[in-house]
Each structure stands twice: as structure tokens, then as C-alpha cells.
Amino acid sequence: MPHETPTTENSDDTGLTGILQRLRSAQAADPMPSWAIRAGRLHALETMLREQRGAFAAAISADFGQRPVEETDLLEVFPSLSAIRHALRHGRRWMHPRRSFAGLAFLPARNELMPQPRGVVGIIVPWNYPLYLAVGPLVDALAAGNRVMLKMSEYTPRFSALFAEQVARSFSPDEIVVVTGDAGVAQAFSTLPFDHLLFTGSTAVGHHVMRAAAANLTPVTLELGGKSPAIIGPGARFEHAVERIMFGKLVNAGQTCIAPDYVLLPRARMQDFIDKASRVTAAMYPQLQQNRQYASIVSDRQYERLVGLRDHALAAGAQLHPLSEAADDPARRLLPPQLLSAVTGDMAVMREEIFGPLLPLLPYDSLDEAIAWVAARPHPLALYLFEQNRTLVDKVLANTTAGGVSVNDTLYHIAQHGLPFGGVGASGMGGYHGEAGFRTFSHMKPVFRQARLNGAGLLNPPYGGRFRRMVDLLLRRG
Structure with missing residues (x-):
């Protein structure tokens, strides 16, 4: 996706670090939000979209010079609302741990994968579909229980300002924060130590984003472009x-x-x-x-x-x-x-x-x-x-x-x-939407639950004949 290359200028007065710290502190106070809280945030987002649908379309059209309201409805508003409804229908189930038996040698122990919010998610939004490419990943991040910072594109300034204003009215500043500004702000945003960073844009700029995230070992999802x-x-x-x-x-x-x-x-x-x-x-x-x-x-x-x-x-x-x-x-x-x-x-x-x-x-x-x-x-x-x-x-x-x-x-x-x-390769890495997005913005924490009665102690030192017989049995089964 064509996108301007960010400058290397880093603004010290953006306040981005303070915003991130506020969101991180709020997340630490409630690291595993209930489904009721997550659903409440999704409902608030839906209400905002429905109430501001016309205003959002008008702002996007003004930024483009001419963009039909019909295309904004079809390609941005509809998939955004559909994503919210899908998350509301299925999100509670996505939160449930996935349980299974442990390996045969470890029975009667049990395994589970416990979805845990990553924490604070950063989303860098492009100009071509500025509503949907903000709301789509935002829905998945909220369903997964995260706090979110979004950096809007400077190439859709009217919509970006309006979206920031409406999010501030609809959400607490320790839930979602929308950041506007030029390429210098975008560059500073990408250097923040998020718990996950999603970028949608060009392959060329994706290199810069991934390089900035690597300094903090921030996991990234890159949605790039290429010649389809x-x-x-x-x-x-x-x-x-x-x-x-x-x-x-x-x-x-x-x-x-x-x-x-x-x-x-x-x-x-x-x-x-x-x-x-x-x-x-x-x-x-x-x-x-x-x-x-x-x-x-x-x-x-x-x-x-x-x-x-x-x-x-x-x-x-x-x-x-x-x-x-x-x-x-x-x-x-x-x-x-x-x-x-x-x-x-x-x-x-x-x-x-x-x-x-x-x-x-x-x-x-x-x-x-x-x-x-x-x-x-x-x-x-x-x-x-x-x-x-x-x-x-x-x-x-x-x-x-x-x-x-x-x-x-x-x-x-x-x-x-x-x-x-x-994408894959030059067109990106990682994915989202629906349950895949929930998992992208969750840490699927592996948990091994040992049974009260178990044979783990049979493998303790000192390593004598019983130990050798047990290991021989394990190796034959392995």
C-alpha cells in the first residue's frame, strides 16, 4: 500500500509515553476484564459508529476531495458493524480456556490454553479506508480485553480529528486513545513499547515499523500490500x-x-x-x-x-x-x-x-x-x-x-x-479478523495442571534401577 516514508524526527512533546503509561496502569489494575466489560466497550463502539455514520462519511469524502457515501457505507461502515456483531456473538466463547488431556506419560494431568489480554495494543491506521482499518483491529483488540492506542493518518485530517473527538466522548482515556499528527508522531508511536503493534501500510514503511518495534521486542502484525x-x-x-x-x-x-x-x-x-x-x-x-x-x-x-x-x-x-x-x-x-x-x-x-x-x-x-x-x-x-x-x-x-x-x-x-x-512475506505477517484477531491480540498462555495423585516422583534422583526402567518405558513409547 503506497504510504509516505516516516521521518526520523522524534518529537519529545507528543506525550505518547505518558498516554501509554496511563493505559498500562489501567490494564494492570484489571488485567483480565470480564466479558461484561469487553461487551460494554464493543456496544459503545457500535453506538458511536451508528450515531456518527453520516459525519464520518462526510469527513472522509472531504479528505479525498470526493468519495461516495455509498462506498463508505459498503466498504467501511458495514464491515465495521458486522465485526462488532460477530465479536459480541462469539467473544464470550473465545475467552474460555481450551482444555485437553496431558500426554499419555503424564496422565492424569491436564493441559489448557488460557487466553490472556496482551495489555496495550498499538494500531497504526492508513488513509485509504481510515474508518474500517481503525475499527476492524480495534474490535479484535477490545474483544481480547486490551487497552488500545491508535495513530490516525495525517492524510485524512478531517476524519482523523473527528474520530479522535468521538472516541474521546465515547470512551474513558484509560481505555482507548486516538493520536493524530504528522509522520514524526507516527515514527515516535512505532517506537513505543507496546504489548502488540499492528501496522497497515506499504512494504517500505513496514520495514521501518518492524525495525522500530524490534528495539522493544514488540510483536508485530504487518498488513502490507504488493501486486495482487x-x-x-x-x-x-x-x-x-x-x-x-x-x-x-x-x-x-x-x-x-x-x-x-x-x-x-x-x-x-x-x-x-x-x-x-x-x-x-x-x-x-x-x-x-x-x-x-x-x-x-x-x-x-x-x-x-x-x-x-x-x-x-x-x-x-x-x-x-x-x-x-x-x-x-x-x-x-x-x-x-x-x-x-x-x-x-x-x-x-x-x-x-x-x-x-x-x-x-x-x-x-x-x-x-x-x-x-x-x-x-x-x-x-x-x-x-x-x-x-x-x-x-x-x-x-x-x-x-x-x-x-x-x-x-x-x-x-x-x-x-x-x-x-x-499477508505473507513481502505482503505482511500475522493476521486478524474474528477469532483469529482475538488470538492475535491475546497471549494463549499454556497451563499444565498436575493431578494430586501422579507418578512424577518416580523420576526423581538418585537415578537407580527403577529410574532406568521408567526411562526405558518412556523411550519405547516415545
């Missing part, structure tokens, strides 16, 4: 594939960490894709130049970066296929959807995450060729496969690695509470 491919198999429902790929690419004008970044498709279907994509774009965003349901690019810097990626590719021999009659509008940061063909692997548009409404097309002559292309590159955050043949689906799944996969659709694997969301 869409593969159209030879047996795909082709028109369906194009429609779903374009949906995944064009919501939020492509500023989505799991948006399809490029398409691998049979060589004979290249023109078919271009034609169908044009029709889909016209149907989804009629009169795109004036359409208020098509998002702007968030900042001048991101707009210029995208134009540069496109123009450099064209100068290197790529071909441009506009999907509408709309023209670039730098003043409004409006960048119309465009396909690129005749791209090569050495072009910047094929090396860097695009994070905008540009979509390169790569033809293949065999599905094996497409699989090899994906497998030879850094593991993406998401992979999209369109294919009806189950054998071919299984082949692609077995021979590629990605943080998550949607088969015959795009984006929606992120909304499944029963599936962890996260």
Missing part, C-alpha cells in the same frame, strides 16, 4: 470475471490494498477484456467526468505518482486503453479508469503496487505460464482466480502463495469473519 494478481482461467465465466475484476479495481478508485493489481488472461481474450471492461465501466460509472460516485485520488502526491506510472509505461512501449471518455482532471484529482497492454516486467507499473485505477493486462498461452509468473514474484496480499474447473482451481491454489484468495470474485474474502486476514 487476477487470473482468468481458460474455463472461466469470462464476462463475470471481467465484471468482478473491474468492481474490485474501481471501488475507491483502486485505492485498496487488495485491489486487483494486474490481470493474467488467455492471449486470445485480450480484446474481449478491453471491450467488456469498457461496457462495465460505463454501466457502473455513467458520465464519469461528472459522476459523484467515482472517488478522487486522495492527494496531489498520489495523483502525480499514478500519472507518472502510466506515462513512464507508455514511454517504454505500453499501450493505453481508456475505459471512458472522461479526461484527467488534476484539480479534482480525478483519474479515469485505464487499461494498459504490452507491459513488461521491468516497467515500474509492473514492479510497484499501483493503488489506483490503472490495470495492466498480461496475456498467457498456458495456465502454467500464468502460475509461474505469480510464483516467481513476491507473495501478494491477495490473489483472485476465475475458473470453473475444480482441478485447475486446486492446481493454482497449490502452486501459488498469497495472503488470501477469492475464487470467482474479488475483495470479499476480507469480509469473512471466519477467515484470518493477513
